[in-house]
Each structure stands twice: as C-alpha cells, then as structure tokens.
Amino acid sequence: MNTIPQSTDVVVIGGGPAGSTAANMLAQKGYEVVLLDQARHPRPVVGESILPHFWKYAEQLGVLEDIENEGFLLKAGGLTIWNGEIRQMKLSDFGFERPGMHVERDVFDNILLRGAERKGVQVFEEVKVREVHLDDAANRAVSYMDKNSGEAGQIACKYIVDASGQAAVIANQLKFREFDPDLRFMCVWGYYENSDYIGYGGQIYPFEDRWHKDRRPVTFASGLGDWGWCWHLVQKDLTSVGLVMGPKEAAKFKAGGGSLEERFARGVARVPVTSKLLEAGALAPDSVRAIRDFAYRPTQLCGDGWYLAGDASAFVDPINSAGVAVSFYTGYLAAWSVAASLEKPERAEYYRTLFDSLVRQRLSLYRISALPEGVNSYAEEDYPLALQAAQFEKNSEQELLLVQVYLTHRRENLRRLYEMDNRIKYDHTDRYDTLPHLIGPDGSPFHIDEPDGVMA
Numbered sequence: 001m002n003t004i005p006q007s008t009d010v011v012v013i014g015g016g017p018a019g020s021t022a023a024n025m026l027a028q029k030g031y032e033v034v035l036l037d038q039a040r041h042p043r044p045v046v047g048e049s050i051l052p053h054f055w056k057y058a059e060q061l062g063v064l065e066d067i068e069n070e071g072f073l074l075k076a077g078g079l080t081i082w083n084g085e086i087r088q089m090k091l092s093d094f095g096f097e098r099p100g101m102h103v104e105r106d107v108f109d110n111i112l113l114r115g116a117e118r119k120g121v122q123v124f125e126e127v128k129v130r131e132v133h134l135d136d137a138a139n140r141a142v143s144y145m146d147k148n149s150g151e152a153g154q155i156a157c158k159y160i161v162d163a164s165g166q167a168a169v170i171a172n173q174l175k176f177r178e179f180d181p182d183l184r185f186m187c188v189w190g191y192y193e194n195s196d197y198i199g200y201g202g203q204i205y206p207f208e209d210r211w212h213k214d215r216r217p218v219t220f221a222s223g224l225g226d227w228g229w230c231w232h233l234v235q236k237d238l239t240s241v242g243l244v245m246g247p248k249e250a251a252k253f254k255a256g257g258g259s260l261e262e263r264f265a266r267g268v269a270r271v272p273v274t275s276k277l278l279e280a281g282a283l284a285p286d287s288v289r290a291i292r293d294f295a296y297r298p299t300q301l302c303g304d305g306w307y308l309a310g311d312a313s314a315f316v317d318p319i320n321s322a323g324v325a326v327s328f329y330t331g332y333l334a335a336w337s338v339a340a341s342l343e344k345p346e347r348a349e350y351y352r353t354l355f356d357s358l359v360r361q362r363l364s365l366y367r368i369s370a371l372p373e374g375v376n377s378y379a380e381e382d383y384p385l386a387l388q389a390a391q392f393e394k395n396s397e398q399e400l401l402l403v404q405v406y407l408t409h410r411r412e413n414l415r416r417l418y419e420m421d422n423r424i425k426y427d428h429t430d431r432y433d434t435l436p437h438l439i440g441p442d443g444s445p446f447h448i449d450e451p452d453g454v455m456a
C-alpha cells in the first residue's frame with residue numbers, strides 16, 4: 001500500500017461526486033492531488049435520482065464506459081401527485097441525448113472515485129481529516145488521522161478543496177456554517193423489495209418489468225402534509241422510498257410510537273398511491289435511515305488557498321434531484337479555479353471572485369426552486385443572484401429545473417424572477433402533461449380519492 005505523502009499540490013477532502021470530480025480534473029491538468037476519505041468505498045449514501053446533466057461530466061472524467069457497463073436503471077422522466085393533481089414530464093423533451101438514471105449511489109460514487117484514481121489521483125480511504133491549516137500560505141496543510149493505523153499526520157499543500165459533504169470540514173472549523181431557517185425538515189428513507197412502480201403515461205407496472213425499454217420508470221414524488229413530500233424510485237434490485245417532512249409532520253412522526261422502522265412503514269402506508277405501489281413489497285431489513293435539519297446556506301464558498309464543492313458548500317431540500325448535478329458543477333469549477341490560480345498566482349483573487357459569483361448564483365436558483373411557496377427569508381439576496389443564473393443562455397438543464405418546479409407546486413417562487421425579467425420563461429405548460437388518472441396494473445383507471453398523506 002502507498003504511504004500518504006507529506007506534501008502535494010492539492011488535497012481534496014472527500015471522495016463523493018464533488019471530490020472525485022475536482023480531484024480528477026486537477027490530475028488531468030497535471031497537478032499532484034491527494035484525496036482523503038474517512039470512509040472506505042463503496043460506502044452507503046442516499047441521493048439516487050441522477051439528472052441527465054451527468055453524462056457530459058462522465059465523458060470528461062473518463063468514466064462513461066464504466067457507468068454504461070454498470071447498467072443502472074434508466075428513467076423516462078418524472079411524475080408527481082400534489083393535491084390530487086397528476087403531472088408528468090419526459091426528459092427526452094428537453095433535448096438530452098441520454099436518459100437520467102436511478103443509481104445505487106455507493107456503486108456510482110465508487111466508479112467516480114476509481115476513475116479519479118486512474119487519472120493519477122492518490123486516493124487514501126479510511127483517513128479522516130481532522131483540521132485544516134489555512135492562515136499562513138507558506139504552511140498551508142491538512143492534518144489527518146489514519147483510522148486503520150491510528151497514526152496522525154500532516155500534508156503540506158498549495159490548495160485544499162473541501163468536498164466533505166454534510167461534514168463540511170472547513171465551514172465547521174471556521175464556524176461559518178449557517179443552517180437554513182426556511183428549510184427545517186426531517187427525512188426518513190428506506191428500501192423495499194418487489195415494489196410496483198409508475199412509468200411515463202401513469203401506467204403502474206410490476207417490479208419485474210423495470211428493464212423493459214418501453215416501460216422505463218419515472219421518478220415519482222407526491223405531496224405530503226403541509227409542504228413535505230415522498231419519493232419513490234425503483235432501482236436495479238430495490239426501491240428507494242423517502243419521506244421529507246416539514247416541522248409539523250416531523251413532530252407527529254417523532255411522537256408516534258415504535259421503532260424508526262415501524263414509524264417509517266406507518267408513515268409510508270399513509271401516502272396514497274405510494275402505499276398502493278408497495279402493497280406487494282417488503283421493507284428490506286436494516287435499510288431505514290433518518291437525517292434532520294441538513295439544509296444550510298452558502299455563507300462563504302472559498303478563501304485564500306481553499307475552495308468548497310458539493311454539499312460542503314450548501315444544501316437545500318433534494319426535491320429537484322439536483323444535489324449530484326451541483327456537486328459535479330462545483331467540483332468542476334473548483335478544479336478550474338485552483339488550476340488557474342496555480343498557473344497565475346497573481347490572479348488568484350480574481351478566480352475566487354469568479355467562482356464565488358458563479359456558484360452563488362446557481363445555488364440561489366436551486367434554493368428558490370426548492371423552497372416551499374411564499375417562504376424566503378433571504379429573498380432580497382436570493383432573487384437578484386438567481387436571476388443572473390436564470391438569465392444565462394437558455395439550455396436544457398435550466399429549462400428542466402423550471403419545469404420541475406411546476407411539477408412540485410413551487411412555481412410561484414419563480415414569479416418574481418419573471419417580474420424582474422420577463423424573458424425568463426414562466427409559463428411551461430407545453431413541457432408537461434396533466435393526467436386525469438393513473439392506470440392500474442390490470443389496465444383500468446386508477447383513481448386517487450384520498451387527500452395528500454399526513455403522519456397523524
């Protein structure tokens with residue numbers, strides 16, 4: 001096994017999509033990169049609905065074939081049920097050349113990490129970063145603990161990219177991590193065996209049909225209580241189901257008796273349609289996990305000698321399946337900024353400013369798109385930034401986000417953008433369909449006569 005070097009050009013903290021992307025791109029540019037991850041991959045992680053934006057990065061990262069060969073389940077689009085209204089959209093309507101996917105994230109992330117390694121990144125797993133030393137450029141370094149040997153060490157470096165996800169190493173150390181007061185929620189998720197699923201057109205299919213090319217699944221989401229929601233996405237072997245609960249629903253969920261598994265199964269049973277899809281299914285043993293209050297704001301994104309990428313920079317409600325796409329974007333941009341700064345150190349501040357403004361604009365657009373309607377404590381700051389991101393030349397990725405907001409009943413959040421610049425498209429009715437009903441496995445109309453599910 002290689003020993004951890006004492007110095008390098010760049011240390012990347014974390015081997016999720018953001019860290020692997022940043023490290024891979026920097027290695028491709030000829031820099032010496034050390035990536036440390038406290039876990040051993042493949043490691044469990046949630047976030048399995050992957051938007052088709054991914055493919056352009058896959059090509060650049062040299063993992064296209066590995067992803068194709070893995071044979072993740074391809075999806076047709078999205079379908080939502082909010083307040084009894086059924087809406088669907090098809091990804092191919094947005095000009096993407098390749099479909100989105102439902103992936104097993106442990107496998108997906110491992111492919112990305114091994115891809116970075118092939119490009120020359122020195123990867124060390126089960127090595128936890130304990131502290132970063134940023135004050136003095138001549139002594140910039142990362143302190144770590146090797147979890148296997150128990151040995152502590154330090155790597156001197158010119159730059160640090162923090163892609164440590166929710167652990168947010170730098171933001172916590174420098175105490176600028178700020179939780180998002182508008183997105184206080186709890187999420188509980190688990191995996192089911194043998195669940196039925198929904199395809200484009202609203203047809204319900206049995207689990208075994210999921211590979212049929214004309215019966216590709218959609219990512220299915222339904223409204224839950226005040227502003228929560230429930231996801232249902234079928235994968236290769238299992239189906240991922242999650243409840244995202246606002247404070248009221250979370251309080252009811254917590255007050256319910258029994259184990260986490262029991263409360264989760266009861267909560268899911270109260271979600272119309274999802275409970276039907278799961279009628280023949282069974283909750284996989286030890287598969288239920290919970291997380292709370294994990295949305296936070298991008299207070300700082302970079303500084304002298306360091307950049308944040310992926311969840312380490314900010315996070316919102318995952319309702320638009322944008323987390324992994326943002327990780328690729330920020331990882332890619334962090335690599336670009338670090339490389340440019342190493343090449344022209346006298347311009348480093350300019351590259352930081354550029355990174356900060358590009359990332360901040362995009363994060364604001366994603367934040368607005370994920371907020372419950374009528375809520376934004378940071379509207380004065382968010383809207384002008386989001387407008388800049390939305391004013392970019394129209395492209396399929398942006399168009400998709402604006403339509404997703406329709407499907408998840410968060411469209412009013414965009415009205416102000418439209419009022420600021422009426423070239424931002426507000427009316428997307430041509431890009432999604434409303435269905436009168438779903439179609440049951442036997443071909444008969446499947447009506448939803450229950451209200452949106454609640455935990456009570």
Ligand SMILES: Cc1cc2nc3c(=O)[nH]c(=O)nc-3n(C[C@H](O)[C@H](O)[C@H](O)COP(=O)(O)OP(=O)(O)OC[C@H]3O[C@@H](n4cnc5c(N)ncnc54)[C@H](O)[C@@H]3O)c2cc1C
Pocket residue numbers: 013014015016017018019036037038039043045046047048049050051127128129130163164165166167168169187189242291294309310311312318321322323324325327
């Ligand atoms: C409930 C939920 C549902 C979601 N659904 C979706 C979805 O459907 N689609 C989507 O695109 N996104 C989704 N997301 C978001 C997505 O999962 C994240 O945005 C994505 O994983 C972020 O990637 P990352 O590389 O920034 O961090 P991560 O993937 O979290 O990777 C961070 C890595 O850093 C390592 N690390 C942490 N601390 C240290 C340390 N001190 N030293 C060394 N290593 C460290 C960890 O071991 C980990 O491997 C969801 C998120 C949640 C919470």
